[in-house]
Amino acid sequence: MTVMAERPTTSGTESQTFEELLESLDELVVPDGFKAEIIKGNIVVSPWSKGYYTLVMRMVCGQLEPHLPDGHVIERAPNLFVFPGAERAFGPDIYAADTTALATVSNHLDGEALSFVAELTSSSTRDDDLTDKVETYAKAGIPVYLILDMQEEQASVLWTPSAKGYESRCTRPFGEKLPIPAPFDCLLDTAGFKAPAS
Incomplete structure (x- = not known):
């Protein structure tokens, strides 16, 4: 397999099953x-x-942690969550999950245990963050998906997941407060999310 750096995909995996890909x-x-x-x-x-991006992720975690559902933790650790029905496996930039999903020796965690995911877009991941991940997270029933579009400097929260995608969406430019719906029911202050001057 080869590893490429920009919009990199390993070659030779196209004919593998999802289990073989894992x-x-x-x-x-x-x-x-x-x-x-x-x-x-x-x-x-x-x-x-x-x-x-690390500073932004810390700000998100710090603001949402007091509003977590019982038994859930919020992390920015590089964990892999699997969605077998969609044949996807993602490592969200930030996630909140039931602690029982983390009580395993496996490195393939249950995507359906997530209550929240957030992705910070980059030039190489932006398209997937805005399309494929939206569809997969919604079909898995993840209640809240936060997209921090670092290129457009705006935050979007999606909720009310269904088989057709998320039915509700709110977008605010960085610097404004974004309402985060149930099960969090809080405001996310996006001040400080913009790139530094240099």
Whole structure:
């Protein structure tokens, strides 16, 4: 398998089943500074985030943590959540999940245990964050999906998941407060989410 850096997809995986892709993903040696996911039947290797993305992720976690559903934790750890019905496996930038989903020795975590996911877009992942992940997260019944569009400097929250996608959406430019719906029911202050000057 080859690893490519920009919109990178490993080659030679197109004919593999989802289970075989998961096995290949487990065996893949991912270079430092990259993460790997299964998207649209391929193993996709993407560069890790820019430095200030970490500050944004910490702000999101800090604001949402007091509003978590009972028994849930919010993390930005690189964990792989699998969605067998959609044949996808994603490592969300931020997620909230029932702690029981994390009580395992497996590195393939149950995507249906998620109560919240957030993705910070980059030039190489933006298209998937805005399309394939929206569809997969909605079909899995994840109550809230937050998209921080770092290129357009705006935040979108999607909720009311269904088999057809998310039925509700609210978008605000960075700097404004964004209402985060149930099960969180809070406001997310997006001040400080913009890229630093240099």
